[in-house]
Amino acid sequence: MATNFYFFDTEGNDDESYNKALHFAEKLIKASNGLRRIIYLVPSKNSTGWLDRLYGVQTVKKMFNGVNLSGATVKIETIRTYTNSYNDPSDVVICCGLNSEEIFKVQDYRHVDTIIAIPWQKENTDSWIKTAKAKKINEDLSIDKEFISTAYPEPTEIVKKAFKELTSAINTSTGINHPSDNARAKTYVRALHKYEPELNCDIVCSYLINELGWKVSHSDDIRKLIDTLNNGKYFKGGEKTGLQIHYKRWKNEADD
Known part of the structure; x- marks a missing residue:
């Protein structure tokens, strides 16, 4: 079950954020013995335009089966194909343009350790960011310590x-x-x-x-x-x- 939450303060076709998300995930894997895979989680098999432009169409096709990039196993999964397992937390999941409901679903998966959200439209990810109290990733891949997520207030x-x-x-x-x-x-x-x-x-x-x-x-x-x-x-x-x-x-x- 995921316990580490991050996001990029962006929206739309920001290809650079997808590239930076991979580098940030690689940093996390190098700093931890338990993390092993980076998952690009996309809405559907046809929703890979950002990755096509970064890595090329042929490489992206191979990524559906898993490839090694910069020393880490990187795999593309869709909301439909990515399912829960009983493995220990080992995946860093980069959510590509997913809405809050889709990200919440992944958060419960036992083998997911970290979630990095890249919004397509900010308002569609706002509920997850507030609930998860996600940390903002800066342009230089550092964590914005001054950013405080506008978390939901407590109930009565x-x-x-x-x-x-x-x-x-x-x-x-x-x-x-x-x-x-x-x-x-x-x-x-x-x-x-x-x-x-x-x-x-x-x-x-x-x-x-x-x-x-x-x-x-x-x-x-x-x-x-x-x-x-x-x-x-x-x-x-x-x-x-x-x-x-x-x-x-x-x-x-x-x-x-």
Whole structure:
């Protein structure tokens, strides 16, 4: 599961950032015994224009099978072909023009150690940068220590109490997949949505991931529930009555 997050403050066809990302990844591999591969992760097999211009079409074709560049194994994978494994963290993944949702998916992979994001459109990567508190890479490949990611604020104390309680009551290894855990989560989200002035899914998910240790994929299940209610829609399951009892309990705990 990835624990190191970086990004380039760019967008569009910035070929130089893709080249610098490779050099930055090489530096990380040389400084660590555990890292072995550099993955260029692209949306599809046809989305390699940046790499074609850097390395040539023929080399890029070979990179789909893995090649050695500057002493490191470099491989191109697509969102569809790159899947999770049970290997120890060994991959540095350069996300080429991916959006936040696509990057979040990779973040949970066991064999991924580091993620380097190169945005296509900044706003499409903003959620991941804020949630992951990613570090900005400078032009000279140093880390911009003065840059502080505009991380999401913490939720209210009541929301914290609710999700701490949920976290302690469910099987965190499976998230809310079990029927009873799923029903409890839906009840809690309903209660918070009904009585909190605002329930922001980005703020909640950032808190679940960074403070309560949830996997991104599991926090995304909560995101979907919140989004459903915020969009004026409904979901089946969970309690629909007695929601105020839960909310008053969290409020009393928060006030203590």
